[in-house]
Amino acid sequence: MNIDSIRRGIVLDHIQAGRSMEIYRALGLEELPCSVAIIRNVKSNAMGKKDIIKIDDDIDIDLDVLGYIDPGITVNIIVDGVITEKKHLALPRRLVNMGRCRNPRCITTQEANLDQVFVLADPARKIYRCLYCDAEQRGTDAP
Amino acid sequence: MRHLIDISDLSVAEIDRLLDLGEDMLRRPEDYRRSQQGRILATLFFEPSTRTRLSFESAMLSMGGSVLGFPSPDSSSTAKGESLQDTIRTVSCYCDIIAMRHPKEGAPIAAAMKSEVPIINAGDGGHNHPTQTLTDLMTIRLEKGGFEGLTLGLCGDLKFGRTVHSLVTAMSRYPGVRFVLIAPPELRLPGYLTAFLREKGIPYEEVEHMEDVLPRLDILYMTRVQRERFFNEADYVRLKDTYVLTPDKLALAGEGLRVMHPLPRVNEISPKVDDDPRAVYFKQVRNGRYVRMALITRMLAENGGEEAGHEH
Structure with a gap:
């Protein structure tokens, strides 16, 4: 399979080797009716090995989710069989409803309808803080 | 809004x-x-x-x-x-x-x-608790004439004490301020605040005994060790009397020291200290x-x- 085989769709390139399934799940790709290809451990000059995901439809990708999981990913938009746009990601400044605040004293543990909002506090260390209580977010449930 | x-x-x-x-x-x-x-x-x-x-x-x-x-x-x-x-x-x-x-x-x-x-x-x-901080700042400015170059001792529950957290944030914006953090290991200032002080290049030291540092302080900010912040009653009982200011201890401090407290106090400041002109916690209330x-x-x-x- 190569890019030419997609007429209209999206190619996620430069995924760190081994993380493609995490991205597949985080973006909800298993629910798509179109064909989706996951290519693992592709040889890469820059990365040694990388993963690639090809999506054979022009869907809306949540770039914040993707940027949070791996800001090094390149998003290629394919129209009529050619790459029309390359998007480079960055860590999103805000994450909404990705994980829950782990501070048991946070208002989000009590007020049911609040969005869980996390603000990027330290890009170099990839640290987010809860918008409400400022608690640093760590661990598997955290963003 | x-x-x-x-x-x-x-x-x-x-x-x-x-x-x-x-x-x-x-x-x-x-x-x-x-x-x-x-x-x-x-x-x-x-x-x-x-x-x-x-x-x-x-x-x-x-x-x-x-x-x-x-x-x-x-x-x-x-x-x-x-x-x-x-x-x-x-x-x-x-x-x-x-x-x-x-x-x-x-x-x-x-x-x-x-x-x-x-x-x-x-x-x-x-x-x-920003209005407590405004109260504290007004008291410091009235008592010391300004903020620059002051050495603040913060004593007691620095981990859960919200007044302390807000005061550290506010005072860190004035030039020449130094902090002396007096607390048991269990109740030290949270890591994100000491990291903040390090990032801003603001000098601070962490000590366990107030006697060692009292002569160097311009402000001694006492706090209550609050029962409701503990998950465990035994920890509260063990720690609540650790830091009590008495006339004997205050004798070690200079005339320029001002003793503050967000109140209510339990027993961390002896009532015998109240009439000392350096005790300003009731002025703080006003x-x-x-x-x-x-x-x-x-x-x-x-x-x-x-x-x-x-x-x-």
């Missing part, structure tokens, strides 16, 4: 102007006696705190305004299961400004998202009334105006 959630919502210049107004109100209270006639302050206390609530109500009444509200959640519709945001939407139809205390951290931000009137955070769990008068005045005047504040 403008709110006061965190002391850092106010710039240094805005704090200076608030303290100027507060000091003027302290000197000439009669000039402000009717300045808020016809305005209503709501005090919503989802966690009881008589002192803070009375200070806000006294401030508003001193300016001819009116107050309404509830002193604890069991006397509000929270007891019926109403959400915080619904309560705020409702109450903001009845008043011009809200002062709220809540046991959960970040509650005033959730409230500000739905409020039609300015919100003043009167304490949210162990998180922030200052709290005037600085809250200044804050309410500014927030009502500037609602929707040009000055900084927490935006949502």
Whole structure:
């Protein structure tokens, strides 16, 4: 399979080797009716090995989710069989409803309808803080 | 809509102007006696705190305004299961400004998202307490003539003490300030705040005994070791008497020292210290009334105006 085989769709390139399934799940790709290809451990000059995901439809990708999981990913938009746009990601400044605040004293543990909002506090260390209580977010449930 | 959630919502210049107004109100209270006639302050206390609530109500009444509200959640519709945001939407139809205390951290931000009137955070769990910080700043400025170059000793519960966290944030903006953090290992200042001090290049030291550092301090800020912040009663009992200021200890300090405390105290300051001219914690209480008068005045005047504040 190569890019030419997609007429209209999206190619996620430069995924760190081994993380493609995490991205597949985080973006909800298993629910798509179109064909989706996951290519693992592709040889890469820059990365040694990388993963690639090809999506054979022009869907809306949540770039914040993707940027949070791996800001090094390149998003290629394919129209009529050619790459029309390359998007480079960055860590999103805000994450909404990705994980829950782990501070048991946070208002989000009590007020049911609040969005869980996390603000990027330290890009170099990839640290987010809860918008409400400022608690640093760590661990598997955290963003 | 403008709110006061965190002391850092106010710039240094805005704090200076608030303290100027507060000091003027302290000197000439009669000039402000009717300045808020016809305005209503709501005090919503989802966690009881008589002192803070009375200070806000006294401030508003001193300016001819009116107050309404509830002193604890069991006397509000929270007891019926109403959400915080619904309560705020409702109450903001009845008043011009809200002062709220809540046991959960970040509650005033959730409230500000739905409020039609300015919100003043009167304490949210162990998180922030900006009006106590304004009170502390007014006291320090009145007692020491300014902030630059002061050495502040913070003593007791530095981990859960929200007044300490806000004061560290506020004082770190003035040049030449140093902190001496006096606490047992269990109750040290949270890592994010010491990291903040390191990033800003502000000198601080962590010690366990106040006797060693008292002669070097300009301000000794005592705090209560609060029972409600502990998950474990045995830990509370073991630690509550660790840091008690007595006349003997105070004898080690210089004449320029000022002893502050956000009150209420339990036994961390001996009552025998109260008559020492260096003990200013009851002046602090008085200052709290005037600085809250200044804050309410500014927030009502500037609602929707040009000055900084927490935006949502």
